[in-house]
Amino acid sequence: MSLSIRSPLGGYKIRRDSTRKKVLDRYEILGYIAAGTYGRVYKARSKYGTQQREFAIKKFKADKEGEVAHYTGISQSACREIALCRELRHTNITTLTEIILEDKCIYMVFEFAEHDLLQLIHFHSHPDRRPIPDSTLKSILWQLLNGVSYLHQNWVLHRDLKPANIMVTADGVVKIGDLGLARLFHKPLQPLFTGDKVVVTIWYRAPELLLGSRHYTPAVDIWAVGCIFAELLALRPIFKGEEAKMDNKKTVPFQRNQMQKIIEILGTPTRESWPALPQYPEYHALSSFKTYQSVLETWYNTVPNATSSSHANQSSQPQQPARQRGFQLLQGLLEYNPLKRLTAEQAMQHPYFGEMPKPTANIFESVNVEYPHRRISNEDNDIKTVSLPGTKRSGLPDDSLPSRKKLRNDH
Amino acid sequence: MAANYWTSSQYNHWRFTRPQLDRIRAQTEADTGFRQQDLGEPRHLRIFFHGLIQALGRHLSVRQQALATAEVYLARFYTRAAVQETNPYLVLATCVYLACKMEECPQHIRSVVSEAKSLWPDFITHDPTKLAECEFYLIEELDSYLIVHHPYRSLNQLSKALGASGNNAGLSPDEMQTAWSVVNDSFVTDLPLLYPPNVIALTAIYMSVVLRMPPASSQNERTRTRLKRIMDWFAGCGIDLEDVVYCSQEMISLYEVWESYNEKTLRDLMARLIANKR
Numbered sequence: 001m002s003l004s005i006r007s008p009l010g011g012y013k014i015r016r017d018s019t020r021k022k023v024l025d026r027y028e029i030l031g032y033i034a035a036g037t038y039g040r041v042y043k044a045r046s047k048y049g050t051q052q053r054e055f056a057i058k059k060f061k062a063d064k065e066g067e068v069a070h071y072t073g074i075s076q077s078a079c080r081e082i083a084l085c086r087e088l089r090h091t092n093i094t095t096l097t098e099i100i101l102e103d104k105c106i107y108m109v110f111e112f113a114e115h116d117l118l119q120l121i122h123f124h125s126h127p128d129r130r131p132i133p134d135s136t137l138k139s140i141l142w143q144l145l146n147g148v149s150y151l152h153q154n155w156v157l158h159r160d161l162k163p164a165n166i167m168v169t170a171d172g173v174v175k176i177g178d179l180g181l182a183r184l185f186h187k188p189l190q191p192l193f194t195g196d197k198v199v200v201t202i203w204y205r206a207p208e209l210l211l212g213s214r215h216y217t218p219a220v221d222i223w224a225v226g227c228i229f230a231e232l233l234a235l236r237p238i239f240k241g242e243e244a245k246m247d248n249k250k251t252v253p254f255q256r257n258q259m260q261k262i263i264e265i266l267g268t269p270t271r272e273s274w275p276a277l278p279q280y281p282e283y284h285a286l287s288s289f290k291t292y293q294s295v296l297e298t299w300y301n302t303v304p305n306a307t308s309s310s311h312a313n314q315s316s317q318p319q320q321p322a323r324q325r326g327f328q329l330l331q332g333l334l335e336y337n338p339l340k341r342l343t344a345e346q347a348m349q350h351p352y353f354g355e356m357p358k359p360t361a362n363i364f365e366s367v368n369v370e371y372p373h374r375r376i377s378n379e380d381n382d383i384k385t386v387s388l389p390g391t392k393r394s395g396l397p398d399d400s401l402p403s404r405k406k407l408r409n410d411h
Numbered sequence: 412m413a414a415n416y417w418t419s420s421q422y423n424h425w426r427f428t429r430p431q432l433d434r435i436r437a438q439t440e441a442d443t444g445f446r447q448q449d450l451g452e453p454r455h456l457r458i459f460f461h462g463l464i465q466a467l468g469r470h471l472s473v474r475q476q477a478l479a480t481a482e483v484y485l486a487r488f489y490t491r492a493a494v495q496e497t498n499p500y501l502v503l504a505t506c507v508y509l510a511c512k513m514e515e516c517p518q519h520i521r522s523v524v525s526e527a528k529s530l531w532p533d534f535i536t537h538d539p540t541k542l543a544e545c546e547f548y549l550i551e552e553l554d555s556y557l558i559v560h561h562p563y564r565s566l567n568q569l570s571k572a573l574g575a576s577g578n579n580a581g582l583s584p585d586e587m588q589t590a591w592s593v594v595n596d597s598f599v600t601d602l603p604l605l606y607p608p609n610v611i612a613l614t615a616i617y618m619s620v621v622l623r624m625p626p627a628s629s630q631n632e633r634t635r636t637r638l639k640r641i642m643d644w645f646a647g648c649g650i651d652l653e654d655v656v657y658c659s660q661e662m663i664s665l666y667e668v669w670e671s672y673n674e675k676t677l678r679d680l681m682a683r684l685i686a687n688k689r
Contacts, residue, residue: 008497008498008500008501008545009496009497009498009501009544009548010496010497010498010542010543011443011496012443012492012493012496012497013548014549015442015443015496016551016552020551070539070540070543071543071544071545071546071547072520072539072540072543072561073520073539073542073543074512074546074547074550075544076512076517079509079512079513079557080513081557082550082555082557083513083556083557083558084558086420086554086555086556086557086558087419087420087556087558089418099550099555101547101548101550101551104547106543153414153555154414154415155414183515184515
């Protein structure tokens with residue numbers, strides 16, 4: 001076989017292509033789950049093995065859409081996701097089964113998870129239904145922190161934790177998914193802010209990032225966990241700000257409305273409790289806000305959830321300290337000062353988790369709720385198509401699933 | 412995992428014993444029909460590739476750490492593919508391109524291609540899709556394991572620990588420099604496929620200190636005391652010294668082979684390899 005500069009991989013390529021197992025030889029595509037900036041996710045079943053296991057196949061789109069796909073070099077974020085998913089192994093992180101590189105496309109095959117937190121929250125937010133049971137809520141939070149703790153111990157920042165990215169398997173195990181924005185933080189050859197300015201969906205974005213911080217730390221993930229905790233309690237986002245879009249000059253705007261939502265509940269941050277505050281680039285913007293006192297405790301006590309709900313009131317008194325512990329933990333996660341914010345390990349040691357009900361390995365244990373299965377569509381389950389209509393060419397990383405966006409606006 | 416070599420993919424999937432590595436290479440020869448021995452001394456070829464990677468790295472101003480990752484990618488790739496069935500200039504440029512992304516110092520694909528083309532105009536076209544295509548095959552051949560641990564960090568830790576172990580035991584700046592060079596040169600050998608980074612780092616320290624000592628007869632009391640202290644520390648540092656001795660022998664034997672290395676011979680060999688197949 002010829003080897004030349006125009007055909008530089010000559011015989012190697014032919015040999016390799018002939019032995020590669022094809023995606024469609026290995027998996028039967030059951031339907032299409034979702035799309036994002038990266039490409040699409042399909043539900044699939046293995047054609048081999050007796051167990052009929054189910055998978056979610058994430059297909060990265062080729063860079064150029066339409067016409068003929070070209071090799072253009074794999075994006076750095078796809079490289080990071082491939083490398084990290086291949087290395088990480090933990091009960092509370094989605095398991096990568098394999099990666100298939102075929103016809104200019106990358107397929108990442110993950111174990112399928114039947115639910116996600118956004119879906120659970122939406123299910124419970126229906127007016128006829130009850131809040132998320134205490135035991136389920138606590139188990140979700142504990143498992144989420146367990147996964148985050150593993151990531152941080154391994155110097156990985158997730159940077160995009162939000163309910164849609166937290167999966168739950170049919171047997172009730174929380175799986176942190178979508179490491180598309182995750183990065184190692186132990187050896188930044190470049191400061192972590194270069195390359196990708198906008199990180200974490202705005203509702204879950206930590207105040208130091210809103211204030212223009214140039215240094216991401218594990219604390220940004222913990223803030224997001226705090227927001228998710230609050231959302232599991234209230235069944236709606238605690239800080240639901242409106243995103244200020246990037247202007248034509250490509251400058252990153254100050255997310256004034258998001259900051260406003262946070263200050264309204266947590267009060268105006270002070271230099272006394274957060275000494276580094278004046279050093280943030282957007283510090284001056286804070287002076288134009290009205291001054292607020294923290295109403296987090298009031299917010300927490302009016303949440304129609306957990307122990308305050310009708311069935312819990314029957315056993316009234318002993319529940320009070322437990323309720324207080326939940327508030328303390330929430331407060332520790334939503335601490336303004338990133339240096340004082342709880343770490344994942346500290347949060348897992350919090351007395352909240354020592355009280356009954358204890359967290360369980362199956363979040364659905366002793367709960368009689370039948371959650372709906374993940375919706376899949378059969379309109380477009382041709383995984384091999386080159387063009388992927390419905391995927392955005394570019395955009396901010398908060399690419400929620402289109403079918404979910406509608407649900408979200410229902411809140 | 413990313414923070415811990417002992418749970419990493421490098422430890423679990425890309426570390427072999429010498430017999431295992433020999434078997435993998437024999438299998439690749441059988442699969443491809445190309446024999447390694449037809450290309451002469453394998454280490455001369457590795458020295459040649461090492462030089463090419465360093466040259467491309469200099470042109471792109473890439474950090475040593477990223478080049479080290481590129482060298483490991485290249486070494487892994489050619490355990491499973493024959494040099495003769497590929498264009499190694501393209502493959503190694505691709506290794507540099509991918510390593511830069513993984514080490515968070517990304518280079519635009521067009522810069523990599525144009526620098527490679529300016530260095531090796533006979534072997535690289537200006538078409539970046541060739542390199543992008545090669546990246547797919549490279550990642551596949553690496554089984555998508557892209558995070559690599561290097562001896563540099565261990566070297567710093569070990570030398571610090573040695574320095575803290577007692578008076579005068581620490582490395583002099585000269586010795587540290589030598590140790591760094593030994594680590595850099597270790598990428599020319601199979602050691603990164605065979606041993607953990609801390610063993611290679613300790614080998615580098617061993618070679619920089621012990622092998623540079625004057626012969627026992629001309630050692631003064633001070634030198635003898637220091638050597639003893641260092642050997643005691645070696646014995647107690649938890650790394651198998653037999654491995655260190657093996658690695659040192661590999662390095663010494665590399666330096667011997669390096670004496671007979673002639674770059675032009677290799678350049679001509681590559682030219683024949685690629686021209687013959689045109």
